[in-house]
Amino acid sequence: MKITSSSDSRLPLYQRLSDEWLAKIASGEWQPGQAIPTEAELTQQYGVAVGTVRKAIDCLVNEGLLERSQGRGTFVRRPQFDASFFRFFRQLPSTGEQGIPESHILSNRVETPSATVRHALELEEHEEVVHLKRLRTIRNGHRFYEEIWLPAKAFYRLAELQPDEFDQLLYPFYEAQCGQIIASAQETLSISTAQEEVAERLQLAEGTPTVLVERVARGYNRKPLEYRIAQGPTQGFRYQIDIN
């Protein structure tokens, strides 16, 4: 089999292979949770040595896209990092009662994006977005008010649903409903104050300081798929990061 992706032939073989396979994952030809062909098969298909196949796989494993399991095979990893939002609360106050994590969609509409949103999602002038509003209650009772914008082109289905048809976790839901997979994200934390709708939804006095978490989430191809602003009370807020 030839390498079909438009990769620069000056690049090393293993790099071209791993690009090729990245494309297969991005396109859904290799589905999350499923096994990819065995090393032997890939060796044959592409007419390269095992070592080269292994090195190409190594790259994708390092990037967190594949997962090896000795004796079973190599699998496309399902990025499960909605959980990463919860680095907020790694250390929970050890109250016995934990409260129930909840997520309520307040509204879901197609809109013309503001300049900020259009810029964050790298959209063209005329493109529209699906705009979600959502109220989340995290384990320890902390409440977050979120606004989420998604390119309507790929996510129009979400505007056709009833708010109560949404799942708690959005990223798997995106995948199920729209075939879009979130692979990475960038978050920016800052401090703001509660105004109008935010204040009301969070039951805070206007002007109360809040934590503001901005997130741009991207697909395998690094194109932005979601822009999100979450706002919540500062009290008890914790955000933990490992630096290496």
Added chain:
Amino acid sequence: MKITSSSDSRLPLYQRLSDEWLAKIASGEWQPGQAIPTEAELTQQYGVAVGTVRKAIDCLVNEGLLERSQGRGTFVRRPQFDASFFRFFRQLPSTGEQGIPESHILSNRVETPSATVRHALELEEHEEVVHLKRLRTIRNGHRFYEEIWLPAKAFYRLAELQPDEFDQLLYPFYEAQCGQIIASAQETLSISTAQEEVAERLQLAEGTPTVLVERVARGYNRKPLEYRIAQGPTQGFRYQIDIN
């Protein structure tokens, strides 16, 4: 040459090699900035194949401890992540005048640590710490008040200096003065309020909300070397993280 480190012989060869070399880096036998022996030399010294040497080096490169440079050699990487503190301000307000980054040590004393500090630094009951207080002004005029604790055993020299003998960047200074190298860290962000000394130093009214950044920094061997609490005004504060 035999592998001297006390590594489990059930582990793969390349793993034992990379552990061995990690120890050499940690002990300072291989110094930051310097080249390690060539692959050919290592191959000979340990009596293993090149591929195995390369895989062992790969591990350390992935962990950010070594750096390869084709045609020149492989080097021990100098962790330069005091800069990582500045993920705070990746996006600067584009005012022409940038202000000068400054760092003033306010005091440096040996003390008996509080329980919190002792716990964070994983110290024994009787061990003492060097306690630094420091005022930092970041590029865009933001001011941070920092308290820093270090195990006196390794850092006693810092208590013998005059405050104005300290460098702006502490981590290279630790290395130069005490031979201690910071390799990783964990930060926790939360929101607090300015009290007493903090309020005064930051010129804020008592009770004003502040950003509080707690950090535990560790050496190559993962032992905690520094515990730090930085506090600054919320206004204009930004902290950016990439998630994968």
Added chain:
DNA sequence: GAGTGGTCTAGACCACTAG
């Protein structure tokens, strides 16, 4: 030109998983 790391190959044997 000598020496370094970078790529690639070919094949052996081991350890784990599952039917």
Added chain:
DNA sequence: TAGTGGTCTAGACCACTCG
């Protein structure tokens, strides 16, 4: 027991750096 990924070897050739 068959098939998978994991480890390890041995050696060829390339690309880059530096004196």
